[in-house]
Amino acid sequence: MADHGEALTSSSYIQHHLTNLTWSVDGGWNAHDAGFWTFHVDSLLFSVGLGVLFLWLFRSVAKKSTIGVPGKLQCFIEMVVEFVEENVKDTFHGKNALIAPLALTIFVWVLLMNLMDLIPVDIIPGAAQAVGIPYLKVVPTTDLNVTFGMSLSVFALIIFYTIKVKGVGGFVKELTLQPFNHWAFIPVNFILESVTLLAKPVSLGLRLFGNLYAGELLFVLIALLGYWQLPLYFPWAVFHILIVVLQAFIFMMLTIVYLSMAHEDH
């Protein structure tokens, strides 16, 4: 348990664990209400760091990859690649060089970010506190900005490919002439389809955020239980492994599905 300064209450402990290390253009470090141009330094640091780790690992294997008998690491990496490739092939039937690498990046990156959740909640923030960093949130996917940063990027790709494949007219038609193909229904259709369209990135981002945030919060709550955390921490961590992998997979799969829908003509 963190035992740092001041009067430590449960709520302040939780509050502390849920506060990001921020830096804003206007107010500098950890300013209150610093406006839009604020960066969650910890989220970005860990997410970029894990992304680099992922790319470094895969790139180093890719550079050394042989056609002959692969090593153990190459086997593992190829298993992941083939898993993603299979899912992409099953769902996405067009020709697009972006989808598969995109799916791989999403899957592995989100998985790595989610896995940070399994590190006991006090270790890294505690260490950071020891060297004078007041707040540190280590799981980037418990940051709404991170999940929405990704889901909105996917959203941009959805719109980009819809327009690229079907043209602006096709995009507008999709929004206005479905599900009721009659001019009188255009306003109704537009409302329905806009909600459908906007629900994609929102649900994508919120699902990942919600699952991981809840998981993290539960870890924090368990950590508050004193000795009781010992029997509780492990089952929740084991259960959480499932959530971690599942959420990464769902994010990847939905991205593929959305993009394949963007490519399909009705």
Added chain:
Amino acid sequence: MNINATLLGQAIAFAVFVWFCMKYVWPPLLGAIEERQKKIADGLTQAERAGKDLELAQAKSTDKLKEAKAQAAEIVEQANKRRAQIVEEAKAEGETERQKIITQGEAEVEAERNRAREELRQQVSALAIAGAEKIIKRSIDKEANSDIIDKLVAEL
């Protein structure tokens, strides 16, 4: 929890990572996998072909073996025939030789007999002459009667 510029940072990082993955990670990895798949498929077809080849070669070798056996049997038969022929020839030759030797022997025997008979005749004639001489010595001159004796000898 508020939405702020972190979102942009994350989106930019996401774009860069995806670009890097698309450019430098995905193609070599999938390329290696696909190439290996091709290699394995090639190997399998080759193995299959080799199996077929082996089968073919085995069939061929069996055929060849059969042929060789047949040929060997033929040769042996031919040799047997030839042997019989040679034996037959030798037999015939031996027979003629034997015949020749026999006739020769017979001729020789005949000649010998003739000679012996001649000799015997001469001896008998000489004996007869001697006998006659002894008889005649008492009565007649030898010269006067020699022509008779000669005639006698010739008749003998």
